Amino acid sequence: MLRMFKEDVEVVFDQDPAARSYVEVILTYSGLHAIWAHRIAHAFFKRRLFFMARVISQVSRFFTGIEIHPGAKIGKRFFIDHGMGVVIGETCEIGDNVTVFQGVTLGGTGKEKGKRHPTIQDHALIATGAKVLGSITVGAYSKIGAGSVVLHNVPDHSTVVGIPGKVVIQNGARIKHNLNHCDLPDPVADRFKDLEAEIIKLRGEIQHLKKGSLEYDDKVVQYANEAKRNV
Template sequence: MFKQLRRDIQVVFERDPAARTVIEVLLNYPGLHAIWIHRLTHQMYLLGFRTLARLLSQIARFFTQVEIHPGATIGEGLFIDHGCGIVIGETAIVGDDVTLFQGVTLGGTGKEKGKRHPTLDDGVMVSSGARVLGNIHIGENVKIGAGSVVLQDVPANSTVVGIPGRVVKQDGNRVPTDKHHVDLEHNRLPDPVCECLKDLRARLDAVQVRLEEMEEKANEHQDL
């Protein structure tokens, strides 16, 4: 248990440059508090004390603004940055070394029974305000852009942006090879709309050149 607690504290220092001392981390990181309380409520949930577990999780939500259902399965090395507004559903599975920024939702899409929340593999990073919904699978080292809504499976080593979420990069130059490497640069994501506009501009330029060539040929024909 103490080894796991030390690992949780070390994760904060690894992924947040604002962390300076252990005391500061212990007192001022609600995401860390939410994870620790979840470990307790999750064990209670597995032992059958589900009502009490839900009650404690709601009390934790009041103080941390992070809502993690006691039934959710959380791996080691989870880092919740700021934490405000994060929701993790009952059947969600979160792997090791996952990073969640504020406002992230790992939710369901209906009233179906059984597995209805997403599964995140190791090394996944979900940016601010993103929604990952339904019984879908997010592969290792996936980066989900801010504000994205992901409704389908995502292969490993991919970058997803947009509504609905689209894979815009897979096995690119910045994909880490270390299984436990965590890429926090969620500001460096490709813009599929911008890329589409650039492609459209290039096509228009080509059409313009073609029209000018046709006009020149037409003028030469008239001169003849």
């Protein structure tokens, strides 16, 4: 347990460039406090001391703004950055070296029993405000873009963005865990651009057809006037 606590501190320095000293990290990082409280609560939960486990998790939630159910299984070097609003469900399983940001929800989709929360594999990153819902798996080294809603399995080495989440990068170069979430692809915006280009094209064709129709109408009027004169 002490070794794991030490690793939890070290990962802060690896992931957060704002971390300056051990004293600062240990005393002021709410994400670290929430993880430590969860590890203690989970130990009680495994011993079927459910009430004590829930008390610890709720006290941690009050002070940190991060809600982690004591039944969730969390691996080594888990990092929560600016964790306000993070919610992690009871049957969630999180691997090693996983990073999540504020507002992330790892939740269920209803009142189903059994495994109803996501499995997050090693080295995954879930960006600000993302929602990963249901008994699905986010593959190793995958990245979930900010604000995405993920409802289906995500393959390894993939990037998912959008609502609902869509895989935009898969089996490419290894995705580094950086903070440049604004550089992620936007399939919705790309689709709008395609539709806008299609609308411009259709407008041009309509104008062309209208011009041809007017020329045809002018000829009909000319033939009609000539016919009247002949009569």
